[in-house]
Amino acid sequence: MNFTLHQLKVFTVIVQNKSITKAATELNMSQPAASIQLKNFQDQFDIPLSEVIGRQFYVTEFGKEIYQIAERILEQVNTIQYKTEAFKGLLSGKLKISVVSTGNYVMPYFLNGFLKQHPEVELVMDVSNKTQVIKDLEQNEVDFSLVTVIPKHLDLDEEAILENKLVLVAAKDNPIDANIAKTKKLFRTTPLIYREEGSGTRYTMQQFFKQEQIEPKIKLELTSNEAIKQAVVADIGVSIVSLLSIKNEIEQDELKIVPVKGLPLESTWKLIWLKKKVLSPVAQAFLHYVRQEKLSVYNSYFSWTDDY
Structure with missing residues (x-):
């Protein structure tokens, strides 16, 4: 041969x-x-x-x-x-990451400083729903995935990088009664906008409703967080979304957070990778960067979430 x-x-x-x-x-x-x-x-x-x-x-x-x-x-x-480039003091190659759609509000802030430190690194980042992200990981097509719901059928390593809060949002002028908002009745009477099947946000919502024995009034399903935000702004219904995804809408006074008993739902953004995977020097360097800088990234970009 x-x-x-x-x-x-x-x-x-x-x-x-x-x-x-x-x-x-x-x-x-x-x-x-x-x-x-x-x-x-x-x-x-x-x-x-x-x-x-x-x-x-x-x-x-x-x-x-x-x-x-x-x-x-x-x-x-x-x-x-x-290794040759690293020996010369340079780091080059591809970094492949798959990110659930809401994680798009998180991952760029962890990549920013790393890519500036290592301009020869080429980034390949796929943004999709949880099902596709886990499939990419399972088929060893990426170095890391960013999720909040960890798949149980894979042998994984993980690194927690950021807390995630899911809050109920409504249009600015939506007249939700404050007394109703304190009870489960809110979800039975108010049209609720859902993410599609396979979404981590939807999974977390469903677990909450199951635990609280709530049968919500589902208005419609949409396939992206941006579509849901626009539907809520248009007052088609309310939805439970990641607090990280609505910073601009809150600042522009387009959405309001509705205080509800049992919310916010809290989870953790985690970087995950196959335990048996041999990480490339680029992937190893990125993991080291995340571990060293995650507190600094939080203080610089995400500390505003402490107010909610």
């Missing part, structure tokens, strides 16, 4: 994209060039690595095993590069 590292890279990217065309775009290659590299790589094996059925690209079982080996080889090659 006489395959090259470039062929390994082309093969892994094609497998990840399940498409030669998409892989070629990601690699800044022409589609024919990517196809030739794939063919030259596959020709070195007696067993097919992939097949095309009805224009759809599929990886064989043998191909999947070769893909896993190829990934490990490329990771080791990257480690050589990282």
